[in-house]
Amino acid sequence: MSSFTLALLIFGLAYLVIMTERIHKTIVALFGAALMIGLGIVSQDEAFYSHEYGVDYNVVFLLIGMMVIINIIRETGLFEVLAIWAARRADAKPFRLLVLLALLTAALSAMLDNVTTVLLMAPVTLSITKRLELNPVSFLIVQAVASNIGGTATLVGDPPNIMIASKAELGYLDFLVVLGPVVVVMMAVFIGMLWLLFGRHMRVAPHLRDAVMALDPRDAVRDRAFLRRCLWMLALVNMGFCLHSVIHQEPATIALLGASLFMLMGHGRGAKHNGEELSYLAEVEWKTIFFFIGLFILVGGLVKVGAISMVADQLVTATRGNQTGAVLAVLWGSAVLSSAVDNIPYVAAMNPLIVDLARSLHPEITDYATLVHQPDIMPLWWALALGACLGGNGTLIGASANVVIVDLARKAGYPITFWQFFRFGFPVMLGTVFLSSLYMWLLFLR
Structure with a gap:
């Protein structure tokens, strides 16, 4: 059996088992990753050290750093303060609260990134829904979806946008000006959809x-002085995220530095609760971390055997010479594939293909920036960004924010199944990608 077939078989079986939820997704992902390495589809060096085929440690350590920070901030009572503020602003009416939290999550995801945002917002949601005796599952799923929509608007909102910006030589304002308006429209439509689904049924x-x-x-507030120090430190960490391209530091580095400083500030506080000096590390969602490690290696196997690049190449070459067809194929193909596999390696495979297409269409242009900014090439970059970011709403494992939300819900005693998320997220994904198609047509294809 060829490596190509083996990789597809392992990934497909792992995906099916995750969908059935008979075995915990972390166990499935790690077992599938071990098979990828053990059967030689990817080597151990490639799985652990390759940027192209292995674990994306920027995501892994961003998650670890932010989870530590959240665990320390939780001790201050900040999340309860925010929960009470949100409830009072919404007049303690469930649907108003749902909308307020969704809008706040989307806005923060555009300013920070969607994973950091859901790590900050989920505890707030769990706190206030507990006080109002509401089931938080719908609130949390809505927040995951809103974070993916909001993160689409800016360069820093979702990792694929950072990768596309680097390859296409685009800046923060480019993303905000082009993608910001359609994200605002999507959120307005999304709120209308929430009213149809929940507006007449939520009661307290x-x-x-x-x-x-x-x-x-x-x-x-449990400790005002400690809360003030935490707020200053959190502001510095968030400023670091916004300026990471200016200070030339990856988000993971900023998160780990912030977590280290938070732990120094909170030195000894964790011992008061469970007798362990490093209790903040013990409370990290390690199941989530190891799920991502396994998933990255699984997808890395598909990248190594050429499965993802083959599909990406088909998307581009099948519509060569037909700009409208190429843009829509990249948009919809990216959305569907990003629902099933992690969008980071997919975008990594698509980026060079778009550059190659630009070179084949404009062989006379030698300047790289001029080449990738050609009028018939720019729509492909925006289609890729919209499809990769919005496609994450299609399934529970389509985006990092979804996985984080689901594991936080499980820890709080409210498990969210694959199909619960799919029934809500997939129609939203289809609707937002349809709106993106109209927007792309109005902006570039008329």
Whole structure:
């Protein structure tokens, strides 16, 4: 059996088992990754050290760093303060609260990134829904979807955008100006869809609503001095994320440095709770971390045997000479594939193909920046960004933010199944990609 067939078989079986949820997804991902290495599809060096085929440690250590920071901030009562503030702003009405949290999540995802945002927002959601005795599952799924939509708007909002910006030599304002307007429209349509699904059905007992409205956010603060220090440090970390391309540091480095400083500030505080000096590390969602490690190696196997580049190449070459067809093929193909596999290696495979297409269409142009900014090439970059980012809403494992939200929900005692997420996320993905198609046609293809 060829390596190509083996890689497809291992990934396909792993995906099916994850969908059935008979075995925990972390076990499945690690077992599939071990098979990829053990059967020689990827070598151990490639799995652990290759940027192209192996684990994306920028994502892994970004998650670890932010999880440590969140665990320390939780001790200050900040999340309870934000939860009470959100509930009071929404008049403690469930649907208003759902919309407020969705809009806040989308906005923060555009300014930071979607993984960091859901790590910050999920505890707030769990806290306030507990006070109102609401099931948080719908709130959390909505937040995951909103984070992926909001993250599409900017260069820093989703990792694929950073990769595309680097290859296409695009800046922060380029993304904001081109993708920002359509993301605003998507969020407006998304809120309308939420009203149809939840607006007439969400209710909360009057006494619970009155009790929450009577709460004072200041009463939730456990240590004001420590909270102030944490807020300053969190602001510095978030500033680092926004300026990471200027200071030439990856988000993972900023997150780890921030986590280290947070742990120095919180030195000894964890020991008060469970007797362990490094309790903040013990509370990291290690199941999520190892799931990502396994998933990266699984997808790396597909990249190594050429499965992803073959599909990407077909998307581009099948419509060569037909700009409208090429743009729509890249948009929809990217969305569907990003629902099934991690969008980072997919974008890594697509980037050079678009450059090669540009070279074949414009052999007379030698300047790289001029080449990749040609009027018939630019729509392909934006189609790739929209498809890769929005496609993450299609399935539970389509985006890092989804996986993080699901594991936080499980830890809180509210498991979200693959099919629960799919029933909500996949139609949203189809709707947003359809809106993207109209937008691309109006902007570039008329």
